[in-house]
Amino acid sequence: MARVEYQASLEALEADLQEQGGVVLRAVAGAINALETQDVELCDEVIAFDDEIDDRYHRIERSIGELLAQQAPVATDLRLVLAVLHSSIHLERIGDQSVTVAKLTKLSAALEQHTELVEGLCEMGTRAAEMVRRALDSFAARDVDGARELVDLDELIDRTNRAVVDKVLAMSASPGMQEWGMRMIVVARCIERIGDNAVDIGEQTEYLITGEFHEFSDASH
């Protein structure tokens, strides 16, 4: 095996992505947990934790800049580097969505709540976190089928998101619930975006393996 250092750099890069994924999953779990328990302190922790996620993204971006400049990767190596870069950006966005969930939870803590809706949102969040886990595992295992299955999981989240909106609209007759309901629509949207970002990582896995990029689902649907 030639280019030992280069190979080691590629492996380190991929390990960094998986580590970033682990950190992001902690942020998602923290945000959902805080929503469920209305834990304002945990919300603050999730918000502060975002710097760690951003740092990891920037570290990966820097490593990729150096690899491109010094090693000029091509073929599978080039696809790996590009797929890691994109996936790392998607992970960073998932971190941002978790922060928004935490901020909205904090803002809504003093408001009257609808317990059933909170449970629904938390279930949605758990599913989204599972999708992120699945996306990272498929990437690591070069499992294109596993990556493609993310679309089906995403459909479940999308459906729950639509149900949340319907429920909030139904609640809007009750004036005390309006502010809380509006905030929870945004929370649902954030969780839904986490699912979308997991699908995006799945698309990168397919590109890495096949060399062809295509969107798993059409944005217009």
Next chain:
Amino acid sequence: MTAPELDNLRLAQLAPAETGDVRGREVVFAVEGLEVSYGGAAALRDVTLDIRRNYVTAFIGPSGCGKSTLIRCFNRMNDLIPGAVVSGKVDYHGRDLYGPSVDPVEVRRRIGMVFQKPNPFPKSIYDNIAFGPRVLKLTKDLDERVERTLRHAALWDEVKDRLSENALGLSGGQQQRLCIARALAVEPDVILMDEPASALDPISTSRIEDLIHELKREYTIVIVTHNMQQAGRVADMTAFFSVEVREDGTGRHGTLVEYDQTTKIFTNPSDRRTEDYVTGRFG
């Protein structure tokens, strides 16, 4: 919104046109089942590929893979090597390049060649360019032809005030561009380049590469290069050759592994051997 409505959107009309379909391009060289041997030992076997007009086609591969042997088949340079035997088909614009009625000298006029080491004649800059046209009796408006050719090779501004000086006084990069100009002076159709920049510094190399980009508008270019990044930078099509060791222990020969658009070769090659070579994992 239904599909026909979408077609009418201005956005759809702004979509870029499909670029250069490879198959639609005129074939300059059609190579089929080509084998070249030196003194009875096969150097290159079973090569089939088409070289297309106004494309830069790069041949890459490790030493001994037969890439230089193949490029030399295109202007019958192998004829000059004792013991070299070429079999199989090399058609040039549909005509058998090795047919009995083909004059190798005429072939070399239409198919110019530039070598690894610049090899200007020990004559003036002007005479280097004028040499070919004089031999071919293309002496009408010779001064204009020399100027035009030197401009074409992006050398005119550097040499216009010293055309009568010896070409050997030029820098290596200038000498190489002079050799390209010398090839252009007889109005060829194809330019073959056998590692044209491997003896040059990076600045001279990038000048040659810029020149290759310019020249492909009018000429068909085939380039052999050891520098994979160079192939990536200049070539539209890339052919990867490898060395095959014969199982019966009679030696080794070059073989064409993969031939495709350069972007494909460098992003998603089909053959594992190409992948290993372009990513540097050979050996």
